[in-house]
Amino acid sequence: MPNRSGSVYGLTILSPIIDDERATPSHDLQIRNYLAKLSTREDSPFALAPGTHLARLVVMDDVIYVGMPACEEHLRSKYLVFESNCDGDLDGYLRGLADSIPEHLDAIWKHCVGYPGAANRQAFIAYMKACQLDTTFYFAAVNDKSVSETLRALQTQTAVADFIATHQGADAAALQQEFIQFVARLKSLPLPRPGSMDPHRDIKTGGRNE
Amino acid sequence: MSKLNETDIQGFVLRGYNLPVARYFFLHFEGAARARTLIGRLLSHVTTGQRWDGAKPQSTVNIAFTHRGLGRLELPDATLLTFPVEFQQGMKHRAEILGDCGVNSPEHWDKVWREDRVHAWVGINGLTPEAVDARSSAVLSAIEATGGAIVLDSQDAAAEVVQGRPTTREHFGYTDGFGNPDYLGVERSSQPGQGKLQPDGTWVPLATGELLLGYADEAGELPIAPVPHLLASNGTFMVYRKLHQNLATFRDYLEKQAAAYAGGKEKLAAKFIGRWRDGTPIELSSDKPDPSIAQDLNRNTNFTFGADEEGTRCPLGAHVRRVHPRDAFGFNGRLINRRRITRRGLPYGRFVPEGESVSDTEERGVIFMALNASLSRQFEFVQQQWIQYGNDARLGNDKDMLIGNHGGRGRFVVQGDESRTNPPFICSNLPDFVELRGGEYFFLPSITALGMIAMGLVDPR
């Protein structure tokens, strides 16, 4: 089934945005404004709710007319596009969102037609599924690891590089003992938080996500 | 394609002169009319790409301009605005993109590069210091006579001379000067490994448009170039970077790391770059340098990495592998062909033999110059993605061992195997072996274009 690749799920939700000329600012602008101020780091709602590898939100105004000889067409509504690469099972993921971050979901989706609110879990899940687009082709480079497993692996990778670098030329007995201690310490470390930016580097990046 | 008109292209572009002494003047134009007169005077000095029958000239002259220099010469707006964006901005403005931060950031540059006053580069190359001095006097006379410019600064550079003969060694002891690409139509002594790789393993020249404006590049397109066409054609862009070398730090670091490395000091030094210090590629000779390879034009740049996917002969992050991955990214090397540059330049500063004391604060390093038709697609890409970053080589954020700005952190991994003299080895806490002291982007026009500029004939109509 194309929405899945291994144990990772490719979710695409397309929700019509309320079109009300009496609203100022308009509903689509209110969504954009909310998203512009929303953190993309470890305090992002998608870091707080479980199971999100990648999430993208796009306010789709209209299709782009590229000029002749293409036909000029227009969407009947503005749409909010929500894409998520998430762990495993869709119902579980949606319930996780509703449980952890209902206020963010409401703040964004209340501007969409027919949104019932996150408080009623069943209605919320039904609404999202009604808006779901089936993925035609889904490729995930790593498709069998959960968010937690990946965070753990990244932590391990850094720690292993440090261990190898600091134990070059160590004698065999000491190496073995220190390795055993290293593994125990590594296991006891808290899982890194999703969306967090460690380790920090000097090179400046432009924009919020670059 | 038909042969290039070599007399219309500045000689500096088409071939390395192999003249061991150089002096570079950095000019600031005073008044457009007088500057144009100066350029007209210098035109008769400018060395073209015409082949030298018989002996080399005693000295050569070439000239290039910054964007602000072309503005001071009062080229039309339509011309100035159609230069590529990165050239208009200049190298200092691009510091974040290039990773020129920390110790390499512009606030640490030499004064001439911190200020935005350089309008032109006049490059003099010569067989001897006397020849360079003589030609410099002629150039300075023209400058004085026309009142067209002031000299903001000059930079001397020279190859190391050993027993009366110039070498191609730089200060860390590596033999340099391999790997400049072959281009269609550019006649020079060509070597296998310099062009682009074909599926059958042979090498053919790159598209002319990777070096020269006005010709199709490897994608079959013409790189962005200013109008009118005649101004741009047969010209190119030049990157100039003064790279200071911390020789004491390098020698110290190599010594300390080598003490723990079972392959020994010379092998470790070879692993940093991908060539032994005499130039032998470690892909072709993994245990020791081999002069019979290093001096053989048919062999010394004729190798690929396909049989060394794990990096056990040449480390994945070694310098030559980073800047010219050859077939290492698959697709028969096609991802590489638009990322090649031609290097010129010479070392500067006093050479000090191994064993003699040396200090990082002494002025020494290399004047790095690169020629390419597209600064952003070629030089900037390689600098940003392959030197200051490692993702394409699957090395995460690891930077080039020798020229990355590590700031005391960062690692270089020497991949190894089970043999005793080729163990896996990690170099940590990398210092900054090289520091950027300044530079800029220049436009190196054709002879025709120089004439147009000198006579005020640039008109995009």
Added chain:
Amino acid sequence: MNLVWRWSEKFPGSAPVTTFKEYIARVQFDTDYYYTAYPHATANDVKSAHTVQSSLNQLELLAEQCNPQQFADAYLRFVLQVQSHLGETGEAPTAG
């Protein structure tokens, strides 16, 4: 590229590359919000990280049970398995 895109209106073909890139830039939607659980790691980094984790798990199984010399041999093999997967992760260069 052509097989995927040829159904799109006025798609210019994937070569020459500049018109292809301009077409994509013109018709793409700008993202209002982008979140990744791994802001400091690329897809390559994640693949490498899992390789390191899996090799480490295997070595850990042996570590308690063998003598120091056996462990040293196993450790060398472990290092050889992970030696091209140790790139540092962190902020990527700016797009400019």
